[in-house]
Amino acid sequence: MCDYGLDLIEKKRLLFAVYNEYERVVQPFKEQSICERGCASCCIDVGNVGATTLEGMIILEYLQGWDHRAIEELNRSLRENRSEKLNSALVRCPFLDEEASCRIYEVRPFSCRRLYSVKKCDGQGAVVHRQAFVLGQKAEKELQELDPEGCSGHLSFILHLLESEAFRRDYVQGRWRLEDFREIFERYKLLVHRREERER
Numbered sequence: 001m002c003d004y005g006l007d008l009i010e011k012k013r014l015l016f017a018v019y020n021e022y023e024r025v026v027q028p029f030k031e032q033s034i035c036e037r038g039c040a041s042c043c044i045d046v047g048n049v050g051a052t053t054l055e056g057m058i059i060l061e062y063l064q065g066w067d068h069r070a071i072e073e074l075n076r077s078l079r080e081n082r083s084e085k086l087n088s089a090l091v092r093c094p095f096l097d098e099e100a101s102c103r104i105y106e107v108r109p110f111s112c113r114r115l116y117s118v119k120k121c122d123g124q125g126a127v128v129h130r131q132a133f134v135l136g137q138k139a140e141k142e143l144q145e146l147d148p149e150g151c152s153g154h155l156s157f158i159l160h161l162l163e164s165e166a167f168r169r170d171y172v173q174g175r176w177r178l179e180d181f182r183e184i185f186e187r188y189k190l191l192v193h194r195r196e197e198r199e200r
């Protein structure tokens, strides 16, 4: 149980409720999507896969079911992704497999869920309805509010932060201090959800 009120199971339930509600309200727009299986343009050409710490924790939980070799390969891809991303490159998501499928589809973060396109991307980025974009912004804010002791950033950066046992312990207890992790937050330009930390 976290100090800030909810355990991970309950948080996960609430997180998926936000995802599901977003899917419900955005469905009339997504019906016009031309996205199809095998097209992974948004996993290759967008380069930024945003996630919250809570989403990162749920992905880590999911990865516990992977075998040792798959985890080693993933860790190598995550390391490469971090280093390329720090140079601002548009980098292929490390979770995309050889068949252009997402290896964590069930627990992919919201930044992936909100993407679709009504026009073929062709490396130019997705074309989304304005209303769907606004609904996505609203859901994103709800996800940050659901994770008040957390932060947001590029997925491989968030997972790197969560690799730190000290951060995970303090985060789960709701009492981590920015000064203890300032170097990693600055290097990865992570957004702290806690308002008083942002205002310092």
Ligand code: SF4
Binding pocket: 042, 043, 049, 093, 094, 095, 096, 097, 101, 102, 103, 104, 105, 108, 109, 112
């Ligand atoms: S997490 Fe999955 S859906 Fe999201 S960018 Fe990566 S491969 Fe694509």
